[in-house]
Amino acid sequence: MNIIKKIEGEHLRFDLPKFKSGDNVKVHLRIVEGEKERIQVFQGNVIRIHRGTTGGTFTVRKVSDGVGVERVFPLHSPFIDRVELVTEGRVRRSRLYYLRDLKGKAARIKPKNRF
Numbered sequence: 001m002n003i004i005k006k007i008e009g010e011h012l013r014f015d016l017p018k019f020k021s022g023d024n025v026k027v028h029l030r031i032v033e034g035e036k037e038r039i040q041v042f043q044g045n046v047i048r049i050h051r052g053t054t055g056g057t058f059t060v061r062k063v064s065d066g067v068g069v070e071r072v073f074p075l076h077s078p079f080i081d082r083v084e085l086v087t088e089g090r091v092r093r094s095r096l097y098y099l100r101d102l103k104g105k106a107a108r109i110k111p112k113n114r115f
Contacts (some may be wrong), residue, residue, distance in 0.1 A: 005053075008053045009053075012053065013080075016083050017085045020049065021046050021047060021048065021089075021093065021096055022091035023045070023046050023087065023089050024046075024087040024109075025043070025045075025060060025083055025084060026041050026042070026083070026084040027041070028080070028081040028082045028084070029073075029079055029080060030078075030079050039081055042060060043086065045061050045099070046058055047059050047060070047095065047096040056074070056075035058072070060073065061096075087111050088111065088112040088114075089112060090109070090113070
């Protein structure tokens with residue numbers, strides 16, 4: 001088991017900020033198109049985080065042209081250039097699946113009060 005943990009430890013990323021469900025994040029992805037490489041930004045609310053070693057994921061939801069778009073990102077993926085924390089949200093749950101049924105202003109998440 002130590003061999004497996006050692007191999008997994010080599011692939012872990014420690015440069016990601018601490019974020020949780022309800023936070024608004026910008027995920028900068030490296031997209032490879034043929035010979036070229038570009039950065040694409042996906043900004044939205046984190047509705048789920050699945051912690052773990054190399055199998056950890058987080059789900060980001062945004063509304064684009066009135067259609068809800070969710071995307072699951074591996075936490076330790078080499079295709080993620082960086083993750084920016086835009087705002088911290090004040091929520092009382094770890095899974096925010098109820099946002100799928102809400103529209104407009106009702107789907108907003110209150111910002112965390114900073115003193």
